[in-house]
Amino acid sequence: MECLKIALQKSGRLYTDSIELLKDCGIEMNLGKQLNTKSLNFPMEILFLRDDDIPKYIEDGVADVGIVGKNLILEKKKNINIIEYLGFGRxxxxxxxxxxxxxxxxxxxxxxxxxxxxxxxxxxxxxxxxxxxxxxxxxxxxxxxxxxxxxxxxxxxxxxxxxxxxxxxxxxxxxxxSEAVLTSYPHMKSSKKSIAEILYCRIQAVKRARTNKYLILNATNDNLEEILSCLSGSPTVLPLNNTKWIAVHAIIEERYLWNKIEKLKRLGAKDLLVLPIKKMMI
Ligand SMILES: Nc1ncnc2c1ncn2[C@@H]1O[C@H](COP(=O)(O)OP(=O)(O)OP(=O)(O)O)[C@@H](O)[C@H]1O
Ligand SMILES: O=P(O)(O)OC[C@H]1O[C@H](OP(=O)(O)OP(=O)(O)O)[C@H](O)[C@@H]1O
Ligand SMILES: [Mg+2]
The missing domain is CATH 3.40.190.10 (Periplasmic binding protein-like II)
Structure with a gap:
């Protein structure tokens, strides 16, 4: 069966976050002293390497994808794809x-x-x-x-x-x-590409979940329009039985969270709950 080879840093600044990202993507593996291991539940082989070597291995197609600092891709002048910025190793x-x-x-x-x-x-x-x-x-x-x-x-x-x-x-x-990026071999064959696409979707779902929160609040009709305009996307509006109160559910970007919460409270929002999101597919 076809297997996607991913190159990760063996130890150092990117190791823990790279493993954490794969785990959040539902990819299970046994970690030990071995320098390569197969995932237990995903068609993936993980190669543990010095980070300096990763851009070359990706350029040569020895590994199909890899996680490495953008600084190293530019330093080694490798013409390889940057698929995603990963938000760690900044x-x-x-x-x-x-x-x-x-x-x-x-x-x-x-x-x-x-x-x-x-x-x-x-x-x-x-x-x-x-x-x-x-x-x-x-x-x-x-x-x-x-x-x-x-x-x-x-x-x-x-x-x-x-x-x-x-x-x-x-x-x-x-x-x-710089920050850590997911990079890929530009000439991957299509059977590998379809596994890589699944990985990219999972990573994007994890990234979105990490940068967004689920917000629930109660409001009355009085300021509902202003409250909704303060929330991006399409919030869900649920009338609460036999009361003048309405529950609003929305996704909110974490970096705007506190400012928005303060604004929402000024607009009369009550009982605000902020919940973590595990995965977010769009
Ligand atoms: N202080 C730091 N904070 C955040 N990210 C960093 C920091 N230093 C380096 N990085 C990022 O992590 C990558 C790996 O850094 P590290 O210091 O672990 O490399 P290294 O010592 O060369 O490791 P290796 O043994 O794999 O060659 C760097 O290329 C950079 O992208
Ligand atoms: O600004 P700071 O937070 O102090 O981080 C900077 C240090 O981090 C990196 O080295 P690292 O600690 O990863 O060790 P290394 O020299 O073994 O690569 C980098 O090469 C700097 O020396
Ligand atoms: Mg190095």
């Missing part, structure tokens, strides 16, 4: 200098040595900005470089900024914003 690729570096503008980096794990992206940025700096490629612990005298600046991934802070570095320029 970070930025930034240039940072020691706290005592007197930085005012990009020209201050001229002729400086910059250590980075992303030489392609850094080099393109420097070229575009017409800065002639020396790139020193290292694959990890980049933030140590200025402290051990091998560079004047660094260009590495940042999310909380804690690593920069504890290494006495300050962020000066952001080159790229």
């Amino acid at each position: 970070c930025r690729l930034s240039i940072a200098v020691p706290e005592n570096f007197h930085y005012t503008r990009l020209d201050d980096l001229d002729e400086k040595r910059i250590a980075t794990s992303h030489p392609t992206l850094l080099s393109a940025f420097l070229k575009k900005s017409q800065i002639k700096a020396h790139i020193h490629h290292i694959s990890g612990s980049v933030e140590i470089a200025p402290n051990i005298g091998i560079s004047d600046a660094v260009c590495d991934l940042v999310s909380s900024g804690e690593t920069l802070f504890i290494n006495n570095l300050k962020e000066i320029e952001t080159i790229l914003e």
